Amino acid sequence: MKLKAKLITGVAGLSSIIILICSLFTYISIKNFSNNVDNLTNGLSEVVERDVSGFSGHYAGTLTYLEGKNVVEKLDNIIQSIEYPLNASKSITNPAILKQLFQGFVNKNEYISSMYIASNNGILATYSKDKMEPKQISEEWYQKAKVLKNDQIYISNMQKGKSGKSFITISTPIYTNNQFSGVISADLNATLLSEYISQIKVGETGFIALIGADRSIIGHKNLDLVKESKKVNDLPFFKEISDGRILLDINQVTYLPLVHEKTGWTVLSVIPQEEVSSFTKTIGTNMSNKITEANTMTESSLSKLVSIQVIVIILLIAISIVISCSSPDILFNRLIAYLL
Template identity: 25%
Template sequence: MKQKMNKLLLRQKLVIIFMLIAVIPAIITTTISLYNSKKLVEAKVFNLTKQIADEKIAFIDSFVEKISYEVNSITTNSGVLNKDNNTINSILKNIKDANPNVLLIYIGDSNKRMNIYPKIELPSDFDPTTRPWYQDAIKSFGNIVITKPYKDVATNKNIITISKAFRLLDGSVAVIGVDVSIDTLISNINKTQVGQTGYAALILEDGTIIAHPNKDMLLVNIAEKYDFGKKIIEMKEGNLKYTDKEEKISGFAKSKQTGWIAIATMNEREYGKEFEKSIIQTVIFLIITLGIVALLAL
């Protein structure tokens, strides 16, 4: 009897040892597999969000570059430099008519002369040299200057002014200014889908949101309100994983033309579904492994 009991105890010990030898590696393998699966899923989201942010910035830069090109071409046109009114008015009209986003285009000079298209009545004492668009361009003479977005009172559109100061052939100074609607850019951002539930946003260099699918977020400064916002402003380019009520991953890129930052964001509840599939598959593998070990140990 005692001999049988010893054999049974020995068998049980061997079974336990055998199961530990088989199960421990399986658990380690499962843990490593889950860790790698999570990293792989997150890497895919990192790539997706950054790619979308890059695409948004490419669209913005292309939009602004077209207007900037026209501005630069005006500052080198011989008719403009000679103050030929017919040439100036013709060029302004052609640029405005060719681009539906251009609301107003004008040239003011240091002699207080003003050409503007479409033509509007200006006060007889109107002095372009006192206007912010003129003075800002003078401060950065010879460079393209882009204002922060603002609401146009007349059209209720979101616009920016692109300007540049240049010198005329008689030695006087002039500034070309173009009021451009950016509603097309904002609409493009607002309609962007990142996965099924993710979204895109556009912020100024200081962190102020100018485009977001949630209107309550407009004009919120994320650099002042959120830690992740400060990080995005500091980094300017790249990816960030952070928690804002839930875990999120964002990709972001900065415009070379405006300095604005486009952000593409995906919530954990969406990309987590991909990880959940890996968990289920791995757990099934572990159960099967344990079952086989148990059967062999009988």
């Protein structure tokens, strides 16, 4: 009886040892797999961050181009909306009719604050939404425009009127029978233009800076720079002007300069490098987290497998104990008969 019980117990014990060895092997495999995944995760994070950095640069370049292009198109529309009433009024000589036309154009177009026309003899007609300083034909708006061709326009630098609002004068000459006969002008509401520019976002933290032909800041997210008549070299990321081009510090910003052909203004579409770097790190971190999450799930599954194997060992030991304590001769005979 004792021999039979020992034999049964030995079989169960041997099975337990085999399973235990398998469990140990599984545990070692899990640890090696986990270490390999950790190394893979770290390596992939570095590779991903490097590759995504290039993608981030292209992404930032696309954003700056699209927003800059939108602003250039907006400027085209604004200038065209001012050129049309100027050209439409050239053939009118009656001051009363001109004033009515000016009133209609000014009230209809929010970007026009005033219109006026003059000949060499002086001002013929004016209309303004705001208080307008008396215009003199000795001023640049007249003198600069009178030497231009019929289809050309003169655009002044940004100025500030008595009302405190900024304006930019757009003038074009009038020719009658191919002879110069006067100048017609409109004041662009530069304050409204500056406010429009200040509201544009490029990406999350980027912005548009509109620079005049005289390098003054016409538009910027910080309107104080406009109100204080700051120049482009007052911008913290300004580097230099080379061959007429505005260059910024690429260590601080990613940018694209677009020159508006008709006005000569420069549209700077800017994204801080912090945002570009943040985008790169975010993608790299997210991918690393996903790999780590997959690693954790794998470890959990393999740990469950080890737990099941341990439970099987315990059951085998329990069964062997039960068998050894209750009628082992009958069970032994049945086992021998089954094997034979």
